[in-house]
Amino acid sequence: MKNLHIVSVxxxxxLETEVVERKGIGHPDTIADALAENLSVAYxxxxxxxxxxxxxxxxxxxxxxxxxxxxDFGNGRLTSPIRVILNGRASLRFADKVIPVRELLEAxxxxxxxxxxxxxxxPERNLEIHWFVSSASGPGKTKWSTGSRAHxxxxxxxxxxxxxxxxxxxxxxxxxxxxxxxxxxxxxxxLEEELNSLSTKQTHPWLGTDIKVMATKVHQKCGFTIxxxxxxxxxxSLEAYQENLAAMRxxxxxxxxxxxxxxxxxxWFNTRDDFARGDVYLTAIGSSIESGxxxxxxxxxxxxxxxxxxxxxxxxxxxxxxxxYYTGKLYNVAAxxxxxxxxxxxxxxxxxxLVSQAGQSLTEPxxxxxxxxxxxDEKRIAWIVEEELAHIPDITEALLKxxxxxx
Numbered sequence: 001m002k003n004l005h006i007v008s009v010x011x012x013x014x015l016e017t018e019v020v021e022r023k024g025i026g027h028p029d030t031i032a033d034a035l036a037e038n039l040s041v042a043y044x045x046x047x048x049x050x051x052x053x054x055x056x057x058x059x060x061x062x063x064x065x066x067x068x069x070x071x072d073f074g075n076g077r078l079t080s081p082i083r084v085i086l087n088g089r090a091s092l093r094f095a096d097k098v099i100p101v102r103e104l105l106e107a108x109x110x111x112x113x114x115x116x117x118x119x120x121x122x123p124e125r126n127l128e129i130h131w132f133v134s135s136a137s138g139p140g141k142t143k144w145s146t147g148s149r150a151h152x153x154x155x156x157x158x159x160x161x162x163x164x165x166x167x168x169x170x171x172x173x174x175x176x177x178x179x180x181x182x183x184x185x186x187x188x189x190x191l192e193e194e195l196n197s198l199s200t201k202q203t204h205p206w207l208g209t210d211i212k213v214m215a216t217k218v219h220q221k222c223g224f225t226i227x228x229x230x231x232x233x234x235x236x237s238l239e240a241y242q243e244n245l246a247a248m249r250x251x252x253x254x255x256x257x258x259x260x261x262x263x264x265x266x267x268w269f270n271t272r273d274d275f276a277r278g279d280v281y282l283t284a285i286g287s288s289i290e291s292g293x294x295x296x297x298x299x300x301x302x303x304x305x306x307x308x309x310x311x312x313x314x315x316x317x318x319x320x321x322x323x324x325y326y327t328g329k330l331y332n333v334a335a336x337x338x339x340x341x342x343x344x345x346x347x348x349x350x351x352x353x354l355v356s357q358a359g360q361s362l363t364e365p366x367x368x369x370x371x372x373x374x375x376x377d378e379k380r381i382a383w384i385v386e387e388e389l390a391h392i393p394d395i396t397e398a399l400l401k402x403x404x405x406x407x
Contacts, residue, residue, distance in 0.1 A: 001382045004368045012373040013349025018184050018217040021307040022192045025116065026209025026229070026287035028064055028295025033407040035084070035112050036062040036297045036320025041400055042108040043090060044323060047099070053161040054396075055091035055099075056152050059133075060320035060328075062087055066292040067126070069284045073241070076232035076284030078121065081128040084109055088320065092135045093154040102131060116209070120231075120285035163325040167362040167393065170322070175331025176312040177304070178351045179343035184222060187259040188213050189305050191252065195228070206234035206244055208286020222260060225268045226252065229283045241280055245269050301407045303332045312351050319406050323399040327356040331365070333395050333404055338388045342370070342381065349373040363389045 023030045039059045047055040065083040069076055086109065090101050110123035121127070135153035155161045162170075181189070192213045194200060201207060208229030216223045228248060235241050249267060256265050270281045284290050298317020301307055316328035323329060335352040342350045351371040360366060368389075370381060398404045 001368070001386050002364075003366060004370070004382055004385060006370045006372065006376075006378050006381055008375050009351075009371045009373060012351065012371060013178075013180070013182075014373075015182050015184075015217070015310070016219055017310065018182060018215070019309055020182075020185050020188045020215045020217075022188050022213050022305060023300045023307075024192050024196050024209055024211035024213075026196075026289070027212060027300065028066070028210075028287070028289045028293045029297075029300030030295070030407055031116070031287070031289055032062055032064050032295035032297045033300050033317070033319040034116075035064065035109065036060055036088075036317075037399075037406055038112050039086075039105050039108055040320050040323060041402065042104060043101070044400055046104055047091070047094070048400075050097070050099075051094045051158070051161075053158055053164050054322065054324045055094060055155065056162050056322065057088065057090040058321050058326065059086070059088040059090075059105075060297050060317045062320055063294060063296045064289055065294050066289050069291045071232045071282050071284050071291075073232060073238065073282070074236050076282070078126050078284060078290060081126050082113075082121075082289055083128045083130060085130050085132060087132040089134055089136065089153070091153045091155070095156055101133060105133070106131075117285050117287070163322075167325050168359055169327045169356040169362050170325050170358065171327050172356060172358045173316065173327040173331065174314065174353060174355045175316070175327065175333070175335040176314050176351070176353045177332065177334075177336030177339040178312055178349075179336070179339040180349065181304070181306075183260055184215055184217050185306055185308065187256060188215050190259065191226075191255060194255065204244070204248070206230050207248075208283050210283070210287035210289070217263075220262065220264050221266070222256075222263045223266045223268070224252075224256065225271060227281065228270060229281050229286050229288070231286045232282050232284060235282060238275060238278070238280070241282065242275070303406050304336055305405055305407065312353065323396045325362055327362070329399075329406075330362065330392055330395055331356060333399075333406075334388060334392055337395075338370075338385055341384055341388060342372070342376075345380070345384065346372065346374070346376045348376055363392050365389070 036059045044054045063085045067082045068080040114123045151160045210229045212227040214225045318329040321329040331354040339350045339352045353369040354365045355367040357366040
């Protein structure tokens with residue numbers, strides 16, 4: 001395999017200090033990520049079903065802007081709508097067929113918010129959708145172009161659909177991944193997922209979705225700051241609010257003690273609360289997107305569901321990108337898959353970086369860098385990497401089935 005670099009890095013993965021964050025599904029940045037990805041899947045499925053191919057698009061610049069609310073113990077309501085900025089690019093035509101892009105994406109946006117917030121919002125009344133999707137080609141297209149850019153957003157036939165006959169990188173970019181997760185990383189991810197699970201919501205209906213878990217580790221000392229929104233209609237008084245936090249503290253302490261045996265754990269909850277002044281994390285719908293906050297694709301969790309500044313990290317907004325040939329999406333997923341497989345087979349902590357060149361083969365990165373804690377069989381490593389890269393097209397199918405973690 002060309003341009004494969006395998007480097008031994010003793011003590012790789014031995015983490016004495018860590019910072020780990022996870023933003024829950026109701027956090028505005030996660031909402032933007034999830035919405036953008038749902039829009040891409042809906043558009044991709046439509047063009048596949050109707051034309052036999054995923055047409056060119058990217059919705060990775062979507063953002064959501066908060067509305068306003070009136071909230072008090074026992075009740076809360078939206079007083080002005082949540083604003084959604086549908087931004088990006090998409091093919092609007094195929095041959096002589098017009099694609100109903102605006103209708104498709106706006107319907108998917110309302111469906112998404114209805115599913116996320118249930119009866120807490122009316123997607124017709126409480127959403128205000130602003131449309132900025134275009135079909136403008138990027139630099140490189142000229143009036144005499146006959147290459148791939150000539151009919152990028154309005155292919156006249158299946159042969160002119162980008163990526164249909166050959167998978168080429170759309171960008172000069174990179175993706176990275178690592179394995180295994182540290183115990184702290186696993187604990188953070190599992191804690192947020194449990195707090196936002198259906199079973200927890202059934203037991204604690206007052207708990208909103210805009211949950212954030214921030215954790216630090218220095219040697220064996222682990223600190224957790226946890227933000228838990230409470231839904232006003234389930235919280236009758238300040239005393240009830242305080243009782244809810246106390247009950248949750250007991251539950252979280254037990255879970256983390258089991259997840260991190262031997263660690264010295266300290267917990268903080270809702271650190272902006274000021275009970276004497278009546279300042280508490282009380283919401284109408286369980287998310288700060290209801291009032292003033294904003295969310296933008298790419299500012300939240302990475303594709304492994306975590307934000308880990310002391311690990312290899314990539315600033316690509318993976319969600320909403322075309323799942324067929326957008327390097328910033330596919331290489332990040334592939335890098336984590338390669339790292340996980342190498343760890344399982346080699347039992348060595350592993351970091352993977354895949355670097356692309358625009359216009360070159362998607363399954364043959366310009367540079368592939370593998371960092372391992374121990375010396376391992378390099379021929380076996382190369383075989384595994386080549387096999388996983390050859391299966392990048394399978395990632396596209398998994399993305400359309402929503403079986404791949406992106407946020």
